[in-house]
Amino acid sequence: MDFFKGQDSLTAIEWVMRSIVGFIFLIISAKMMGQRSISQLRFLDFIIALTLGNIIAHPLSDEHLGLKGSTISTFSIVFLYIAAIWLSLKIPLLKHFFDPPAITLVLDGKLNYRNLSKANLSIEYLYAELRKANAEDISKVAFAAWEPGGTLSVFLNTAYQPITPTDLKLTTQPFNLTKPIITDGHMEHALLREIGKDRVWLETEIRPHELSNVILATVDSKLTVQVHVVQDPP
Secondary structure, eight states, X not given: OGGGSOOSOOOHHHHHHHHHHHHHHHHHXXXXXXXXXXXXXXXXXXXXXXXXXXXXXXXXXXXXSOSHHHHHHHHHHHHHHHHHHHHHHHOHHHHHHHSOXXXXXXXXXXXXXXXXXXXXXXXXXXXXXXXXXXXXXXXXXXXXXXXXTSOEEEEEOGGGSOOOTTTTTOOOOOOOOOEEEEETTEEOHHHHHHHTOOHHHHHHHTTTSOGGGEEEEEEXXXXXXXXXXXXXXX
16 A cells, blocks of 8 residues: 555556546545536536546656545545535525526527626627527527526527427327347346336347347337347357
8 A cells, every 4th residue: 555655656556556546536526426516517516626636636646645635635525515515405695606597698589798798708609509509590599598507598489499299289109218128138137127027028028039149129118129139149
């Protein structure tokens, strides 16, 4: 465990061991912080990402620095992050500070220049984001808002929205969700339990193929199994 402490010099193996420990440590930290921290960077998430990156980077590049201080600091910051998220759910003032409301940029086809400046966005950038949402003309936009996560939400006027079966009063089939139940010859036991089936049922459904030869098999809400194989043995 000498690589964990500050040294005058480290061997190649000790550098590798530091990298492994730092990598695993960051994975655990990210797991503790939850999906929000990796789905999109908001104000608090951005600060945490910068801080953790700097803390763990130094001992991974400087042999004179030990990992003990970095691990303690990282765990402390992760704890503060979790506490801040929990408090923001309980205290409206903190929630408004960490997760401010969306900024309305376009309403009924009219641009709000004051809010555009508040969001620190240029008109060119706004139009670029509108084009990504297939809104080439701002007059077609019923509502557009700049979200705290740094994305633009765009809603077109109903006259420019695609026609749906509901608009035409057509009868539609219920939603049918398809999930992979076999991938690369390995069955998903959790999915089998979820649909109330067992291995025998699955092997019966994929016949005449063998489980080990199935690269992908999917099952839908009606328990219909679709099988894709690479090559069956002769």
